[in-house]
Amino acid sequence: MARVLIVGYGNPLRGDDALGWHAAQQLSENIRRQDVEILTCHQLTPELAERLSRSERVIFIDAACVGVPGEVSQQRVSPAVSAAVDFTHHFDVPALLACTQILYGVCPQAVLCSVAAESFELTESLSPAVEAAVPELLERVYRLLE
Amino acid sequence: MAQQITINPVTRAEGHGKITIFLDDDGYVRDAQFHVTQIRGFEKFCEGRPFYEMPSLMARICGICPVSHLITSAKACDELMAVEIPETAQYLRRIMNLAQLVQSHALSFFHLASPDFLLGLDSDPVQRNIFGVMQSHPQIARDGIMLRKFGQQIIELLGGKRIHPGWIVPGGVSEPLTVEKRDQILATIPEALATIQRTLDWFKRTFDNYPEEIRTFANFPSLFMGMVNDEGELVHYEGHLRFVDATGKVVADGIRAEDYQDYIGEAVEPWSYLKFPYYKPAGYPDGIYRVGPLARLNIINFCGTPLADAEWAEFRELGRGAVLSSFHYHYARLIEILNGIERIEHILNKPDILSKNVRAYAEPNRLEGVGIAEAPRGTLLHHYRINEDGIITYANLIIATGHNNLAMNRGVLQVAKHFVSGMKMQEGMLNRVEAVIRAYDPCLSCSTHAVGQMPLQIQLLSPDGTILDELRR
Incomplete structure (x- = not known):
């Protein structure tokens, strides 16, 4: 069982929304620990709850649509059910954690690491501001793994 | 004075739609129209592309059933190449198609439709969603997750990723199956079978709770x-x-x-x-x-x-x-999940399933090709024409939701006739119109263009087009 799960998510074809994929790729190349599992996905879905339930900690990596482009942030996230949740496209991290808690009776500690995006236009490249922020983002993830 | 009702948006379906119900001068329902209000244009923008790009391009039509488009497109391309693909490649394509069917049906039944059955058609819409089900019936929610995971895991194992796998190619598949992957899939069969059988047992017991819906749901x-x-x-x-x-x-x-x-x-x-x-x-x-x-x-x-x-x-x-009765789409969906799991096991146990011969290679040998396959929501058809250089000059796609279009309109009309009287929409009508549409599990993303939930608006219009009443969700 992976002690730590890292989830990089977003749309890899929509500019800075691919941040989670880029970060996960670099983390996969650099982390050799058996107790760390890294996965990527387009969006959060209820199915991830089962995987979360088998982890002690989870680190989500996503682009933020607010803030100064390139600004790195991290925050603890707690389970919360959104009244607006009506379909899986709208699943967010608190909702996924709530889902895990309700269905499996456990909930990992969760941290969301993000970089404020500059552009979500159709491209597979990150914007210069977000690209430049990736090293700092990775550094934060490494510290969380210590 | 005749009137018109519009439902916009419709919730818990794939895409965006709107419904208008027309009343006659006496206040009786005359007609109903299920509008799809957006367009994607895949048939046009693929013109000019090399035919071998089509499976990858067409798979982008949908994030729920990309495998269906991948397979149907690849079959149309097989026809353009005039090849008979290796038998093992056919088996492997079938496994992936069935895995997709299982996960998509599970999404439709557990995530989208089950809140209606478990929490009641007239329960608070704020609670009537997958979270409401998780809180009131956690085992059923876990079963839904299990079956989704079963299908997605097979797609990921075969195709390298869960969404938009590129493993199915014109002429077959790009890589053979390994012993490890076969055994990994086979190991998940017993739990999947037990889960769907448990679900069927429960769901059949609920039929007695919905005699009116069974009678009036697009029946x-x-x-x-x-x-x-x-x-x-x-x-x-x-x-x-x-x-x-x-x-x-x-x-x-x-x-x-x-x-x-x-x-x-x-x-x-x-x-x-x-x-x-x-x-x-x-x-x-x-x-x-x-x-x-x-x-x-x-x-x-x-x-x-x-x-x-x-x-x-x-x-x-x-x-x-x-x-x-279209209410029984749900029951049929569960039986197909059962069939899909059984069939995946059967195909995986075929002696030549691990054969390395999984792809035929050829240049285009015909200028026209049609592929058909059964997608979760129904028959999918891709029809292509190419020029001598293998460039697409024409594409026609008929998607399951399109086939069902007339029937969905008829179903909405039937519910409207039942629930509209005296130029007023009765309590519960919005929920039931939504539920009728949901029974078809329409994918408007596939058939046109949309992302996410399908909002619902109902407008009640007079014969001269005046909006007399309106409901929105």
Whole structure:
């Protein structure tokens, strides 16, 4: 069982929304620990709850649509059910954690690491501001793994 | 004074739609229209692309059922190349198609439809969603997650990723199956079978709770269409088209993919971007037919796997000829999940499933090709023409939701007639109109263009177009 799960998510074809994929790729190349599992996905879905339930900690990596482009942030996230949740496209991290808690009776500690995006236009490249922020983002993830 | 009702948006479906209900001068429902208000244009923008790009391009139509488009497109490309793909490649494509069917049906049943059954059609919409189900029936929610994971894991193992896998290519598949992957999939079969059987047992017990819905949910005579093989068996990958009527009588059979235009016409209406396919011999709009799980179980002679055949025998008892109530799409969906799991196990145990011969190579040898396959929501058809250089010059796609378009409109009309009186919409109408549409599990993302939930708006209009009442969600 992976002690730590890292989830990089977003749309890899929509500019800075691919941040989670880029970060996960670099983390996969650099982390050799058996107790760390890294996965990527387009969006959060209820199915991830089962995987979360088998982890002690989870680190989500996503682009933020607010803030100064390139600004790195991290925050603890707690389970919360959104009244607006009506379909899986709208699943967010608190909702996924709530889902895990309700269905499996456990909930990992969760941290969301993000970089404020500059552009979500159709491209597979990150914007210069977000690209430049990736090293700092990775550094934060490494510290969380210590 | 006649009136009109509009429902906009419709929730818990794939895409965005709007419904208008027209009343006559006496306040009775005259007509109903299910509008699809956005367009994607895949048929046009793929013109000019090399034919071998089509599977990857077409898979982008949908994030829920990319495998269906991948497979159907690849089959159309096989036709352009005029190749017979290796038998093992056919087996592997079938496994992925069935895995997709299982995960998509599980999404439809557990995530989208089950809140209606478990929490009640008239319960608070704020609670009537997957979270409400998790809190009130956690085991059922876990079962849904399990079956989704079962299908997605197979797609990921075979295709390298869960969404938009590129493993299915013109001529076959790009990589053979390994022993490890086969055994990994086989190990998950027992739990998946137990889960779907548990779900079927529970769901069948709920039928008594919904006699009115079963009676009024798009319950009308129509034709049904789908694929069968030469023995009339339930198939999702290889076969020919068959139409049966409401009595269960076969009215057309043995229709090859390339002959589809002899039987299926496509009408357009100015109020929707979704085309209106119809059965040509009956004309438009009388040639109404339904596709998808309900249709498939209505057209076949047998399912071909023991547990599903036992369930199918019970299903057939629901109607004297074909089963007509669209409420039973849900039941049919569960039986198809059962069949899919059984069949995946059967195919994986074939002796040559690990063969390395999984791809045929060829240049284009024909200028026209048609591929058909059964997607979760119904028959999917891709028709391409190319020039001498293999460049696409024409593409026509008929998507399951399109096939069902006339039937969905008829279903909404039926509910409206039941729930609209005295120029007012009765309590519960919005919920039931949504539920009728949801029974078809429409994918408006596939058929046109949309992302996410399908909002619902109902407008009640007078004959002169005045909005007299309006509901929104």
